[in-house]
Amino acid sequence: VRVRTASLPSLSDRTRPPAAPAYVAGAGSDPQAPDRAAPEGEGALWDQGEPAPEPESLEDLLAELDELVGLDGVKRDVNGMVKLMQTVRMRE
Secondary structure (H helix, E strand, C coil): CCCCCCCCCEEEECCCCCCCCCCCCCCCCCCCCCCCCCCCCCCHHHCCCCCCCCCCCCCHHHHHHHHHCCCCHHHHHHHHHHHHHHHHHHHH
16 A cells, blocks of 8 residues: 655745635624734734744643543544654654
């Protein structure tokens, strides 16, 4: 069996952040609520020089998942995917 691998583009290659999802009528949100999308260049956190949050370590995230009650199938799947990605990175 042959497995293909794909590389996702680096986030540092982005020239601007992704757009916020548009309002969809009947999707459960209040149509009278103010638009939550950030303006196109003004007032956004990335334009105000705010530091990006510190990324969490893989060990911390897996420990947090392990603390959750139940979700045994999800925990098993996530741990399997993590091990697979670690193996792929070691082979590169």
